[in-house]
Structure formats: C-alpha cells, structure tokens
Amino acid sequence: MNETLRTTGDRSVLRMERRLAHRPEKVWRALTQPAQLAQWFPSSVRLELRVGGEIAFDFPPDTPGVITELDPPRVIAYTWDRDLLHWEVRPDGEGTLLVLTHTINDHYGAPSFAAGWTTCIAAMDTLLAGGATPPSGEAGNPDELMEGFVTALGLDQGVTDDLGVRFERQLTRPIPAVWAALGGDPGEGRVPDGFTVREFPPTGLGEVKAPHLLEYVTRSGRVRWELRDGTGQGARLVLTHACPPEERATALSAWREHIGRLAQRLLSTPKDSGKPA
Known part of the structure; x- marks a missing residue:
C-alpha cells in the first residue's frame, strides 16, 4: 500500500x-x-x-x-x-x-x-x-x-501561521460525543481539563457555545476549540492557539500529543455518547 x-x-x-x-x-x-x-x-x-x-x-x-x-x-x-x-x-x-x-x-x-x-x-x-x-x-x-x-498523511502535525498554531482533524465520533469526551460544559466558569494542556493552563474562560465552541485565555494567548460537521458522521476539530513565536514549537508538540490522545480515546467511545437520553 x-x-x-x-x-x-x-x-x-x-x-x-x-x-x-x-x-x-x-x-x-x-x-x-x-x-x-x-x-x-x-x-x-x-x-x-x-x-x-x-x-x-x-x-x-x-x-x-x-x-x-x-x-x-x-x-x-x-x-x-x-x-x-x-x-x-x-x-x-x-x-x-x-x-x-x-x-x-x-x-x-x-x-x-x-x-x-x-x-x-x-x-x-x-x-x-x-x-x-x-x-x-x-x-x-x-x-x-x-x-x-x-x-x-501527516495530518496530525498542525501548522503555524502569523498568529500561532492551528490544528484541523477529522474525528471518528459526532460532535456531542467529542464534546462529552472533552469534559462537557464548563462548570462555574472553570475550563474542563479535557480542553487544556499542562504547558498552557487557562487563566480565564472566554466564549462558549456548547457543544460547538469553547475559548479561553492562557498566560500568553488564547485557545479556541471548534467542533464542526465533518466528513461522514464524525466531527471536524479546528483548534487554534494564538501565542508568540517563541512558544509555538512547544504549543505544536503539546497540542499534537493531546489531540492524538483524544482521537485514540474516541475509538472506544460509543457514537451516541453525549446525546440527550
């Protein structure tokens, strides 16, 4: 092949x-x-x-x-x-x-x-x-x-641009299941752990439109998770992290590993999880 x-x-x-x-x-x-x-x-x-x-x-x-x-x-x-x-x-x-x-x-x-x-x-x-x-x-x-x-095909790597880093990835589960796997809706203004990485802890919650969008601020920029309709039955994840040039290599590595773990976890997640009963 x-x-x-x-x-x-x-x-x-x-x-x-x-x-x-x-x-x-x-x-x-x-x-x-x-x-x-x-x-x-x-x-x-x-x-x-x-x-x-x-x-x-x-x-x-x-x-x-x-x-x-x-x-x-x-x-x-x-x-x-x-x-x-x-x-x-x-x-x-x-x-x-x-x-x-x-x-x-x-x-x-x-x-x-x-x-x-x-x-x-x-x-x-x-x-x-x-x-x-x-x-x-x-x-x-x-x-x-x-x-x-x-x-x-190299689509797990992420890219850099003038603002920071960007990942786009087709996932195997629909939007509600991905949102639930990430931790669901923020409680009391706290960003669920599934949306974060250790290297860039959140310092404040921004815009939230469950189950499609969550944005928060870090010490050096802004992280934005978007879940869109994708190819087939799965969600399309678009993650952007606005950060200064000196932190982009760290951001690429951290988010690549984090999204990879999420994608693997979704393989064992029921496709109807996250939907209302």
Whole structure:
C-alpha cells in the first residue's frame, strides 16, 4: 500500500496504490461494468463509456458526473459531485497495480476518503477472486483505518501561521460525543481539563457555545476549540492557539500529543455518547 496527499492550487490530491492478484482486464471490467461496480463501489453507477459520457450516481442524488478521460483498458477518469476520480490499471507481473488519484476540496477529509477507498478496493479484490462482497470491516475497522491515515498523511502535525498554531482533524465520533469526551460544559466558569494542556493552563474562560465552541485565555494567548460537521458522521476539530513565536514549537508538540490522545480515546467511545437520553 502507498498513499500520498498533496495540494495543487486550492485543491488536494489523494493518491493510492494497491497491488491486486488479478489480470488487468478483470480489474478493468470491475471499474467499468455497472453490475460489478454495484458490488464494491460506494454508490450504484450508470455510465456511457465514452469521453464526455454521463455517469450517474445514486449518492449524492442528482449529481451526474462526466467521463473526462478514457483509454481502455488502462485509464478511466470522471467527475463525482465536486471531486475527480482517476483510475489507472497497470500490468504488474501476473497481477495489476491499481492507482487511484482522488482530487478533493476537503484536504483534512482525506483520511476518511482513504479509509473508505481501502474498504471498497478490498471488496473489489474479493469480488474478483470469486467470493461474495466481504462483510463490513473485513478490510479493517473503518475508524482505526481513518486514524491510521491521519498519521500516514501527516495530518496530525498542525501548522503555524502569523498568529500561532492551528490544528484541523477529522474525528471518528459526532460532535456531542467529542464534546462529552472533552469534559462537557464548563462548570462555574472553570475550563474542563479535557480542553487544556499542562504547558498552557487557562487563566480565564472566554466564549462558549456548547457543544460547538469553547475559548479561553492562557498566560500568553488564547485557545479556541471548534467542533464542526465533518466528513461522514464524525466531527471536524479546528483548534487554534494564538501565542508568540517563541512558544509555538512547544504549543505544536503539546497540542499534537493531546489531540492524538483524544482521537485514540474516541475509538472506544460509543457514537451516541453525549446525546440527550
């Protein structure tokens, strides 16, 4: 397996390679025949197999795509909603190297897409081997797969800007469950421990909009937690810490470790936790 993520202009490109023990012509049929696509692709597909031909998906509805490149039995590319999927079939000994290039707008959603395609391609592999579509999770636990791709694609590192440090991370649990795991609503003006790190203790509570936003002041700046709707069913965490340049390396390290522990803890947290009974 090999995955990379890069930016080009204002878009991101996720590239994945998988080696399959099937001849290229079999893989090509799985990529282009609706009856086979229905058994592994995340949507039913109807297509006119020509450049400029329409390709229709049932998810999301009413978003027809267009085939942008076609070189049988080697390359097919098409739009899907705002994304572009480019599939390349390369002979590799007795099998095939399948290369998927997925162009997306959501850079930080890439781990979720990578986990989804890993599961789909595993289903294709099983189909081509003559088996039934594998049961859900056979390619690996989807949440654990996604967390692994966060690290593999370097999206756990955080970045610095003119104000301080910033982390954006797709999480595996919905907003109420993440809010609860962080400690929930502040009590008597006290910031719950789950929102803090030892290196930058809070000195005052700022804006709170449960369960989406909590902000507080430290001795050298301001920390802001935001939980937004993310890719799939999980929350998107955006954490910003405004701090002076001399403290940014410490902040990057502290928050990277803290958010990593939160993400691991969420893997064993029920998805409905934090919701009203």
